[in-house]
Amino acid sequence: MNNIFYQSTRESSTKVLSSEAIVRGICEDGGLFVPNLLPKLDKKLDELKSMNYRELAFYIMSKFFTDFKEDELKECINKAYDDKFDTTVIAPLVKKTDVNFLELFHGPTIAFKDMALSILPHLLKTAAKNLNIDKEIVILTATSGDTGKAALEGFANVEGVKIIVFFPQDGVSEIQRMQMLTQEGENTYVVGVKGNFDDCQTGVKNIFNDREFNKRLDDNNIVFSSANSINIGRLVPQIVYYFYSYIGMCNSGEINTGDKINVVVPTGNFGNILAAFYAKTMGLPINKLICASNENNVLYDFINTGVYDKRRELKLTISPSMDILVSSNLERLLVSLNDGNREEIKNLMDSLNNKGIYEISDKMRKGLESFYGGYSTEKETYNTIKEVFETDKYLIDTHTAVAYSVYEKYKKETQDNTKTVVISTASPFKFTRSVMQAIDERYDEFTDFELIDKMSKLSGIKVPVAIKDINKRKIRHSRICEITDMKSVVADIVKVEV
Numbered sequence: 001m002n003n004i005f006y007q008s009t010r011e012s013s014t015k016v017l018s019s020e021a022i023v024r025g026i027c028e029d030g031g032l033f034v035p036n037l038l039p040k041l042d043k044k045l046d047e048l049k050s051m052n053y054r055e056l057a058f059y060i061m062s063k064f065f066t067d068f069k070e071d072e073l074k075e076c077i078n079k080a081y082d083d084k085f086d087t088t089v090i091a092p093l094v095k096k097t098d099v100n101f102l103e104l105f106h107g108p109t110i111a112f113k114d115m116a117l118s119i120l121p122h123l124l125k126t127a128a129k130n131l132n133i134d135k136e137i138v139i140l141t142a143t144s145g146d147t148g149k150a151a152l153e154g155f156a157n158v159e160g161v162k163i164i165v166f167f168p169q170d171g172v173s174e175i176q177r178m179q180m181l182t183q184e185g186e187n188t189y190v191v192g193v194k195g196n197f198d199d200c201q202t203g204v205k206n207i208f209n210d211r212e213f214n215k216r217l218d219d220n221n222i223v224f225s226s227a228n229s230i231n232i233g234r235l236v237p238q239i240v241y242y243f244y245s246y247i248g249m250c251n252s253g254e255i256n257t258g259d260k261i262n263v264v265v266p267t268g269n270f271g272n273i274l275a276a277f278y279a280k281t282m283g284l285p286i287n288k289l290i291c292a293s294n295e296n297n298v299l300y301d302f303i304n305t306g307v308y309d310k311r312r313e314l315k316l317t318i319s320p321s322m323d324i325l326v327s328s329n330l331e332r333l334l335v336s337l338n339d340g341n342r343e344e345i346k347n348l349m350d351s352l353n354n355k356g357i358y359e360i361s362d363k364m365r366k367g368l369e370s371f372y373g374g375y376s377t378e379k380e381t382y383n384t385i386k387e388v389f390e391t392d393k394y395l396i397d398t399h400t401a402v403a404y405s406v407y408e409k410y411k412k413e414t415q416d417n418t419k420t421v422v423i424s425t426a427s428p429f430k431f432t433r434s435v436m437q438a439i440d441e442r443y444d445e446f447t448d449f450e451l452i453d454k455m456s457k458l459s460g461i462k463v464p465v466a467i468k469d470i471n472k473r474k475i476r477h478s479r480i481c482e483i484t485d486m487k488s489v490v491a492d493i494v495k496v497e498v
């Protein structure tokens, strides 16, 4: 099989294989790694229909990670998609209302980040081995809630790796805090920072860019790495479930093989929907890629006008994982839209950094035709949760509700009756307060923990193991630090002097 190379979105002279792209995470010029071409399906869709999740994962991922040995990649997949997930199908397709919800929240932290973060540690270890890197890997992550916990679960007890997560001490929900503070695994470290998420993020970036500190670590046989969503080791595993949902719809008789489907994705950093775009480019019959935003509707404006303008206030919404103004992975889409003209991308990104805005060419706009951009207001999101529950006794979380709300607008506007998959990115149990409030305002008087049981009664769904008795679990992490002390905390954990 031909090797796939990875190149920066901003210049094309550097070419690396997948192992190196995974270990490096981001290019030195600030660009993101993209494959030199998107591999085409070389099996008929009919042949995929009998595959289970792991088999399909191997089929798709082996096309991208071409320098991984077959048995190594299979081992990564087997270790990732195992009984950590509460269902053997890994990503169930649930037909409710007029769509199919693809539930991506059956992993250890009940949010879709598990789909990629359960395999990333294994990919990273294998990649390091392929490159003969014999160092201890230390993963540094700043989190506003979801990513940190999913990364902790993914990396817990992985040999040769330590993971340190910084979170804003007063900036996460009670359930999220308890999920992190009770994390097991001797190699996990959770630190509350007396600051907001931006302070955590900046602190981590400063540590990554501190040459002297990195040199000191290197002397001690330690190397930093990152688990954030621009790593191709997170992007590629997400392509799998779009194929999986398609064959699920074929197998249930919902569609005939070859029919087109729409996909609706609640979007933040543009990683999840980019994976759908990659699946379409590889040959999956997708009609519209429906990009759903909350009130931080930068992407809605972009898709409809060709202008990306981040110069606005970030709003805090009930779908916090989508509260984002710079969708990093969009840069990768731009490369696909302009046939790889790196000069143009670099100019656009410079403009974004310097002026906070850029506008794409008419030619690139044409490439956006397969996308539909919509957004849901807070009120619409609440109403959608209530409406779906009343129609079908099906409880969806706030992010999924944004997606479904946008789908309803799309359908009204276009009268398009193509069969549709809505990507369901979190369990409602992760956002009990907002979801229960949507059903009835009177739930507001209860604590987050009490609401877990109330939600279970209301929905008839057992409390997920991930958060069952979460308030009674043993707290294992109690470090708190000032913003200015993050570096010395890291030094202390990895036992290196500063």
Ligand SMILES: *Cc1c(COP(=O)(O)O)cnc(C)c1O
Pocket (backbone or CB within 6 Å): 111, 112, 113, 146, 229, 266, 267, 268, 269, 270, 271, 272, 273, 321, 322, 399, 425, 426
């Ligand atoms: C991260 C996240 C999203 C956004 O996904 P992107 O890949 O960043 O677009 C949506 N919903 C939930 C629940 C998430 O955790």
